Amino acid sequence: GQxxxxxxxxxxxxxxxxxxxxxxxxxxxNGLFWYQQHAGEAPTFLSYNVLDGLEEKGRFSSFxxxxxxxxxxxxxxxxxxxxxxxxxxxxxSNYQLIWGAGTKLIIKP
Amino acid sequence: xxxxxxxxxxxxxxxxxSMTLQCAQDMNHEYMSWYRQDPGMGLRLIHYSVGAGIxxxxxxxxxxxxxxxxxxxxxxxxxxxxPSQTSVYFCASSYSMGTGANVxxxxxxxxxxxx
Numbered sequence: 001g002q003x004x005x006x007x008x009x010x011x012x013x014x015x016x017x018x019x020x021x022x023x024x025x026x027x028x029x030n031g032l033f034w035y036q037q038h039a040g041e042a043p044t045f046l047s048y049n050v051l052d053g054l055e056e057k058g059r060f061s062s063f064x065x066x067x068x069x070x071x072x073x074x075x076x077x078x079x080x081x082x083x084x085x086x087x088x089x090x091x092x093s094n095y096q097l098i099w100g101a102g103t104k105l106i107i108k109p
Numbered sequence: 110x111x112x113x114x115x116x117x118x119x120x121x122x123x124x125x126x127s128m129t130l131q132c133a134q135d136m137n138h139e140y141m142s143w144y145r146q147d148p149g150m151g152l153r154l155i156h157y158s159v160g161a162g163i164x165x166x167x168x169x170x171x172x173x174x175x176x177x178x179x180x181x182x183x184x185x186x187x188x189x190x191x192p193s194q195t196s197v198y199f200c201a202s203s204y205s206m207g208t209g210a211n212v213x214x215x216x217x218x219x220x221x222x223x224x
Contacts, residue, residue, distance in 0.1 A: 004151060033212075042199060042215035043152075087152070095206050096167075097213075099151030 004100035020073045028093020035087040115216035122190040130185040132200030140206040141183040145196040190223045
């Protein structure tokens with residue numbers, strides 16, 4: 001079966017760095033997405049990786065290793081507004097998205 | 110641009126009632142989809158459409174119908190509501206499905222409770 005695993009919840013301190021991991025087993029691979037979802041709101045797109053390596057976008061970076069079925073989202077200089085759930089999704093061989101359950105990130109002052 | 114507009118935001122139904130969740134997008138996106146989101150689970154695809162007149166089933170289609178008569182609109186119909194359909198529903202669209210960079214734009218969500 002297809003499976004996406006990410007931690008349920010993480011806590012970090014304002015101004016610090018946090019890494020949210022995502023491991024996957026899917027039927028084929030056409031890219032990995034990270035979305036941010038604030039409580040009670042819709043998911044919004046953060047990043048897309050299809051090749052191995054690190055993609056940097058401001059305070060957020062996303063890494064992919066296809067051989068290990070592994071990705072992480074790195075958030076630097078954490079701000080209170082970064083408190084949200086972070087959703088990992090993999091596009092399979094049929095171009096369908098398989099979603100993880102999301103990681104709830106709590107930022108403490 | 111309004112993006113993806115979903116209505117209603119909240120709805121309470123009794124078991125056996127039917128209703129339609131509306132979804133409209135103004136971005137000329139070919140691909141539209143409906144997801145449900147339940148606590149502790151990933152988003153699950155209900156139905157999707159790759160263009161006007163074309164619909165297909167996702168992972169959890171039972172109890173739901175869709176139609177796509179125009180590019181803009183993609184309503185989701187609950188035929189006979191059941192408590193198991195209590196959930197938050199999201200409509201999402203993108204330019205296409207058949208590419209890797211299929212970035213979805215989501216509507217604000219519809220919270221449905223079935224008693």
